[in-house]
Amino acid sequence: MTSPEEWSEMDRRTADRLLRGDRTGHPLDQVLAAATAPATAQELAGEADVMAAFRTAGLAPAPRRRCSPLRSAVARLLTLKVVVVALGTSATIGGVALAANTGALPGPLADDSPIVSTPASRAASATPEQTTPAVPRPAATPTVHRDRVTELCQEFTLHDRDTRTRALNDGRFGELVKRAGERDRERVEQFCGSGPRNSPSSSAFGSTFSPRPGYPTQPGGYGDDRDDEQRPDDGGQWSPRPRPSGSASPSTSSRPRR
Amino acid sequence: MVAPEGLDDVVRAAQQGDEAAFRLLYRTQQPALLRYLRVLVAEDAEDVASEAWLQIARDLRSFSGDWDGFRGWTATIARHRAMDLLRAQRRRPQSSAPVDHLTELSAADDTADRAMELVTTDAALALIASLPQEQAEAVMLRVVVGLDAATTGKILGRRAGAVRTAAYRGLRQLAARFPPPAPQRPPEQRRTAAWNNPVTNSAAAALKEMR
Numbered sequence: 001m002t003s004p005e006e007w008s009e010m011d012r013r014t015a016d017r018l019l020r021g022d023r024t025g026h027p028l029d030q031v032l033a034a035a036t037a038p039a040t041a042q043e044l045a046g047e048a049d050v051m052a053a054f055r056t057a058g059l060a061p062a063p064r065r066r067c068s069p070l071r072s073a074v075a076r077l078l079t080l081k082v083v084v085v086a087l088g089t090s091a092t093i094g095g096v097a098l099a100a101n102t103g104a105l106p107g108p109l110a111d112d113s114p115i116v117s118t119p120a121s122r123a124a125s126a127t128p129e130q131t132t133p134a135v136p137r138p139a140a141t142p143t144v145h146r147d148r149v150t151e152l153c154q155e156f157t158l159h160d161r162d163t164r165t166r167a168l169n170d171g172r173f174g175e176l177v178k179r180a181g182e183r184d185r186e187r188v189e190q191f192c193g194s195g196p197r198n199s200p201s202s203s204a205f206g207s208t209f210s211p212r213p214g215y216p217t218q219p220g221g222y223g224d225d226r227d228d229e230q231r232p233d234d235g236g237q238w239s240p241r242p243r244p245s246g247s248a249s250p251s252t253s254s255r256p257r258r
Numbered sequence: 259m260v261a262p263e264g265l266d267d268v269v270r271a272a273q274q275g276d277e278a279a280f281r282l283l284y285r286t287q288q289p290a291l292l293r294y295l296r297v298l299v300a301e302d303a304e305d306v307a308s309e310a311w312l313q314i315a316r317d318l319r320s321f322s323g324d325w326d327g328f329r330g331w332t333a334t335i336a337r338h339r340a341m342d343l344l345r346a347q348r349r350r351p352q353s354s355a356p357v358d359h360l361t362e363l364s365a366a367d368d369t370a371d372r373a374m375e376l377v378t379t380d381a382a383l384a385l386i387a388s389l390p391q392e393q394a395e396a397v398m399l400r401v402v403v404g405l406d407a408a409t410t411g412k413i414l415g416r417r418a419g420a421v422r423t424a425a426y427r428g429l430r431q432l433a434a435r436f437p438p439p440a441p442q443r444p445p446e447q448r449r450t451a452a453w454n455n456p457v458t459n460s461a462a463a464a465l466k467e468m469r
Contacts, residue, residue, distance in 0.1 A: 015429040019400050027436040028429060034382035035402050039289035046308045050284055051277065053315040058275045169415075 152176040153192035164189070265325035273319050280318070284311065287329060291336045293379070294398045297387040298340040306343055310336040330409045333399060337413055385432060393428030396421050 017024045018032060152173055157164075165185050167173050177183045180191035265286070271279035291310065295303035313335055321331055386394050392414070399410040400421070407418040407425075414421065 012426055014433075015426045018429055019425055021401070021404075026433065028433055030377045031382045031385055031432060032401050034377040034379045035293060035386060035398075036290075037379045039285065040379075043289050043292050044285060046288075046304070046311065047281070047284060049308060050311040050315060051281060053312045054272075054277065054280045054318075057316045057318070 149176060149179050157189075157192055265328075269323070269325050269328050273321065280315070283328065287332055290329075290403045291332060293383055293402050294333065294395075295336055295340055296383050297394050297398050298337070298391075299343055300387070302340075302343055306339045307336065310339045313339070326409075329403060330405055330413065333403050333405065334413050385435070386428070389428045389431055392416075392424045393431065396424035397428040397432075400425050 014024050014026055014028075018026065018028055021032075021036075023029055152175060168177055168183050168185060168188060173188075176188060176191075180188040182188075265283075268279045268282050272283050288307065288311070292303055292307045295306050295310075299306055310332070314332055321328070323331060386397055388394075389397065395414055396410060399405050399413060400407065405413070407421045411418040411421045416424075
């Protein structure tokens, strides 16, 4: 039996090849091939739910990035008009209401009006979570339009002191740290305009740390910004799933014969 | 199988709401994510994976990047969801099965024709999950999810060099559970354990055996 040291040099080379997905003739070929074997039906069993979530996400209004100056000017004009019209209408309605109050009109008008709007908007804002009962989540909120940093601030300030310090080391708050300028609790608190907080919820780190939309959207932006100095130095390109994943040709050459 | 460049287009199409494209992304990426999660959270992997996919479906349109970026992004989401779960449960990642059970998990069989089935995916994942967490994650993200060292480092919050070392160490530890490579091996060691050396692995070894 060779000691690990004796063949570790070889192993380092072999390891490189194994990591690249090459066949090396080493028994680990089999292990890694099995780990990257084609999907089983069971592994894809959640497809229907995921597709439903995708469809639901398509119904929600798309997150708006930025409006052109022209569009926002038009929007402002429209808003103004709506306000003017609304004022005019409310004046009219006011008149009507006054009339109703004074008994000049029959009753039902005032009672009917508030019911109209609700159901449609509820359905539209339904989110994917509602299809999976497994994990309780905070109710759907219209977070789509909210600024991501604002959101991170909100989440951040929910935590107590210790948790905040810890949270800053979490890559999820990387964006916030970057905006605040420093991985420093007080700095970020200042940035978010919040003071210290020592609520009893400090023990509920796990549960208050609930999933949240708006993950880092740049390919280089996920994870932790401590690694900014890193550059892909092994080619920078990811190969596709590196291992021959089919059961077809690649395996036959290494298959023993009798 | 779609070529990686093709998958760049698929990512874009899915971002524009193309269902077929998103389905393809799911089918291509889900096995890797699920297996990675199995190494992290064992039997909770399926729940965590579906949670991750709900988020992916929801946030896809705000993602920007190609197929490579998509793989890194989805792995990041999956890991965050797994860490949320572990934090909530106040536990550490654990292996899905003790290594002793590997022989049961692998479809131990003397039939050489079934070589590829001798190591099942379950057994392989259990073996990798038995490594220290950083090594297991490095191996899974690099080999199974197919990320490079730098990206894996970003996801794990470590330097690329540290990721490389962790992956090497992991593979070396795994290799140590196998007998040394075939040419140096005396024939009588061959059949000592079904798991350790279920088959001969190279043409050279096979030839040697025939003599």
